[in-house]
Amino acid sequence: MRLKIQAWWQFFFGDSARAFGSLSVILLVCLAIAPAKDAFREWTRYQSRYVKLIRVRGEAATLQRRFQGGLQQIWMPELGVTDRCGTCHLGLKEASLWDVSTQPFRPHPPIPHSLTEFGCVMCHRGQGAATGVEEAHSSTLAWEQPILPARYLEASCGQCHSNNLTGTPQLNQGRKLLARYGCVSCHVLKTPNGQRLESTSRAPSLEHIAEKTTREWTFAWLKNPQAYAVTATMPNFQFTDADARDISAFLMSQSTPYLPAGAASEPGQAGDAAAGASVYGESFCASCHATVNAAGMTVGGDVGPELTRIGSKVKPVWLAEWLRNPKTYDPDTAMPHYRFDQKMLGPLRGFLEAKTDTDFLGSVHLEPATPEQIGHGKTLVTERGCASCHEINGIKKPDNFAPELTIVGSESLVKIVFAPGVAHTLPDYLQAKIRQPHTFPGSKMPQYTLTQPQVDALVTALLAQTERARTLPEALRVAGKRESNYRPAGKAGQLMADMNCFSCHAINGRGGDMAPDLTFEGSSVQRRWLVSFMKNPNTLRPALIRRMPRFNVTGAEAETIADYLLTVYQTPDFDRDDFDPAKFSAGDVESGRQLFYSKYACQACHIVDPQNDKGYIGPTLTQVGARLNAAWIFHWLKDPQALRPGTQEPNRNMSDADARALTAFLIKQNKEAAKK
Amino acid sequence: MRRLICAAFALIILAGCSRPTQTGGTFLAVSPKAFGAAITEVSGGKQVAGIGAGLDQPVVVQVNDVQGSPVAGALVVFRTPGGAAASPPWGLTGPDGQFSSAVTLGSSAGRYQINASTIVKGGKSVELRLDEIALGLQQQQGRVLNDQYCSRCHDTESTPERVSNHDNLTAKPHAFTEGATLNAMSDADLVSIIGHGGPALNKSPEMPPYGYTLNKGDVDALIAYIRAVADPPYRLKGLTYAKN
Numbered sequence: 001m002r003l004k005i006q007a008w009w010q011f012f013f014g015d016s017a018r019a020f021g022s023l024s025v026i027l028l029v030c031l032a033i034a035p036a037k038d039a040f041r042e043w044t045r046y047q048s049r050y051v052k053l054i055r056v057r058g059e060a061a062t063l064q065r066r067f068q069g070g071l072q073q074i075w076m077p078e079l080g081v082t083d084r085c086g087t088c089h090l091g092l093k094e095a096s097l098w099d100v101s102t103q104p105f106r107p108h109p110p111i112p113h114s115l116t117e118f119g120c121v122m123c124h125r126g127q128g129a130a131t132g133v134e135e136a137h138s139s140t141l142a143w144e145q146p147i148l149p150a151r152y153l154e155a156s157c158g159q160c161h162s163n164n165l166t167g168t169p170q171l172n173q174g175r176k177l178l179a180r181y182g183c184v185s186c187h188v189l190k191t192p193n194g195q196r197l198e199s200t201s202r203a204p205s206l207e208h209i210a211e212k213t214t215r216e217w218t219f220a221w222l223k224n225p226q227a228y229a230v231t232a233t234m235p236n237f238q239f240t241d242a243d244a245r246d247i248s249a250f251l252m253s254q255s256t257p258y259l260p261a262g263a264a265s266e267p268g269q270a271g272d273a274a275a276g277a278s279v280y281g282e283s284f285c286a287s288c289h290a291t292v293n294a295a296g297m298t299v300g301g302d303v304g305p306e307l308t309r310i311g312s313k314v315k316p317v318w319l320a321e322w323l324r325n326p327k328t329y330d331p332d333t334a335m336p337h338y339r340f341d342q343k344m345l346g347p348l349r350g351f352l353e354a355k356t357d358t359d360f361l362g363s364v365h366l367e368p369a370t371p372e373q374i375g376h377g378k379t380l381v382t383e384r385g386c387a388s389c390h391e392i393n394g395i396k397k398p399d400n401f402a403p404e405l406t407i408v409g410s411e412s413l414v415k416i417v418f419a420p421g422v423a424h425t426l427p428d429y430l431q432a433k434i435r436q437p438h439t440f441p442g443s444k445m446p447q448y449t450l451t452q453p454q455v456d457a458l459v460t461a462l463l464a465q466t467e468r469a470r471t472l473p474e475a476l477r478v479a480g481k482r483e484s485n486y487r488p489a490g491k492a493g494q495l496m497a498d499m500n501c502f503s504c505h506a507i508n509g510r511g512g513d514m515a516p517d518l519t520f521e522g523s524s525v526q527r528r529w530l531v532s533f534m535k536n537p538n539t540l541r542p543a544l545i546r547r548m549p550r551f552n553v554t555g556a557e558a559e560t561i562a563d564y565l566l567t568v569y570q571t572p573d574f575d576r577d578d579f580d581p582a583k584f585s586a587g588d589v590e591s592g593r594q595l596f597y598s599k600y601a602c603q604a605c606h607i608v609d610p611q612n613d614k615g616y617i618g619p620t621l622t623q624v625g626a627r628l629n630a631a632w633i634f635h636w637l638k639d640p641q642a643l644r645p646g647t648q649e650p651n652r653n654m655s656d657a658d659a660r661a662l663t664a665f666l667i668k669q670n671k672e673a674a675k676k
Numbered sequence: 677m678r679r680l681i682c683a684a685f686a687l688i689i690l691a692g693c694s695r696p697t698q699t700g701g702t703f704l705a706v707s708p709k710a711f712g713a714a715i716t717e718v719s720g721g722k723q724v725a726g727i728g729a730g731l732d733q734p735v736v737v738q739v740n741d742v743q744g745s746p747v748a749g750a751l752v753v754f755r756t757p758g759g760a761a762a763s764p765p766w767g768l769t770g771p772d773g774q775f776s777s778a779v780t781l782g783s784s785a786g787r788y789q790i791n792a793s794t795i796v797k798g799g800k801s802v803e804l805r806l807d808e809i810a811l812g813l814q815q816q817q818g819r820v821l822n823d824q825y826c827s828r829c830h831d832t833e834s835t836p837e838r839v840s841n842h843d844n845l846t847a848k849p850h851a852f853t854e855g856a857t858l859n860a861m862s863d864a865d866l867v868s869i870i871g872h873g874g875p876a877l878n879k880s881p882e883m884p885p886y887g888y889t890l891n892k893g894d895v896d897a898l899i900a901y902i903r904a905v906a907d908p909p910y911r912l913k914g915l916t917y918a919k920n
Binding site for chain 1: 812
């Protein structure tokens, strides 16, 4: 063995000439390693495959001219983008490769941004600088930035866009859910422009809870809110029986009366439930409150709480006072003050009190609470952060109760403690955290009842909260809609607050989207109509199921509101008295009729003649001459979106003459005037 | 001794070089208890979802025998194209002869054809093809615009929550899924009828123009959505060049 080695040594390094020759060969081989490695790089294979692919296509000449070999890089230091994805993804900008389905050569689907201005990793994440397939994409290894799975891709839009985009329904819904389900009551979450996301659902104050409900109901609710109401927003804290017993004891003990002693009016007898059902229907309670019907379907709105088992929850005295005027119990409630008279109150109470469920409270038997139990209850309430959402006597709203989520979308994986069985990626962690928070050791987060699309939406919204989003150049940020804190003034302002107009209507950037925006309502409607509508709202849009309820206002109240609306909420763009209806000729009216039925086919969506017209998407126009001003009709026809952004009626690009003739025809639609 | 160490060293290096082996071909962990003659769709075909997302409803198929009555215990296998996945991908039919699986779509927009097959007597298999539709950003935008502006008339289904105006119109609008009609219209035709209304193509003025309400990107998005949901599927006719 040793002899053999010595022989080899002699052969290669025996004398200086042999040694020089051998060393030179070794050196050359070493030098060749680097170029060889370069020549056999992964991406060169893709480039030669691409060249072969385009050679046989019809538009080969164009594609070949546009093909550039070698490493391709997009570098934007101000965005922190160094992308070499184009080295292999060669067909990204070649729309003519639409039928190519194999990666990496597919063309990029159309997006509103230029690929060269934003690069790839801004949206898709991954390692932009990598030139190997594994390194660039890998979502299996714990890269800091693996490729973002397609189902959460909308998150990337949210990094710059704090507003609602049409193309990102999932992201928009996720943001809405974060605010609706109280996530942001415990977690601080700031949008990229530094604005804190505020909760949109207000959990009820518990300062007077003993007036409203029983300890037994509180206990059962704490055990499982969804057993009481499937649509309940409060999550399940998975309290043990003992914990729920102690918390309910504490909540009852801290409760104070909300009315001075003796101030509660005598509730009287609850009336006939059947008659109450029609009051419930006529008052459009279902626009805000849901109930589960006999078929097991949840019917109604989600502004107020579900009422399926309300009779098992509230105390009759409280319910009577609440229906009479909800503002006495909760001045900030979204529920309007309905001004029901005694004839309506009794039956309505009867109807609601009959909505009981004996199973729900059947198994709850609580002994009177001991001071230790109350003390323990208080500790639990503090520990679980109940005061983050609810107002409770003697407990302050905790600050930073839960971890801040402002940059959770770029959270480093090494900092995350994964529950067993959860894949080591950020989206999977967030999914698991929302779906099964209790599997994470030490987690205080409660259990939500969310559907899979809702969880996907939430994860999408959270993934948009990245460090990159926070450090973007100011010019790239698109601000979200900022809720204004507009409040109308004076007597009318008080009435509008009392009836909570803003729960459904928006004015000057504040309010709900269930009903039309009233910012320019004063330019639109006639005083007589508005006063009578306030007193007794009739149906304007047959296709809608959510309707304006009757608030039983007095004539004076209706006039106060009407006068305020007509004076304050006008558009600066035209004067509502610009058009004198008397000046329209019979010829104008006739040509308007023809335009209505033939050229513009308005009957597709509106009804003027109830006998023949059928369209019911837009408001019924049989009485439009008594409802709207001629000037409003004219300007509305010219450009509806200018007066009410987002309205369904399309802009028809009408000439002034056509709009004038149609206005003449429509303003004549007024039966009362015709009778006189 | 030295040789042994060398061998061990070489082995360690070799082991280090080898890639982790991936699980080989699919092994069906179940064997059929019964054999059907045909496989039919119960529900879950032609669903629309965002790219990479799970479908709202599970895909349910049923295995029947020659008489057309359901067969319990027949093996059903779902094969999904690249990127899409079915969970569980295979299984036996229940007592009602049905098998249901949750499907997740792949990461690129377009159609995903799911192949559901069952083994019949004699070892052959019959299969059923189900199309599912994945929407990308542009189509998703089109879907939202469709909900806002179009579906009130173009959606023939009326629900209590959202009544349809379809039946109130003298000229009945085509549902966007009517590929037979809409696939024959070019993109340019669709741009004109959306932008300038029905009269632009000698059709009813009950279709109003949206060209002054929607911008070009919106109209393109709507067309992309209409093309995505068409049934039969829309096939883009590319230009054909002479080959040299």
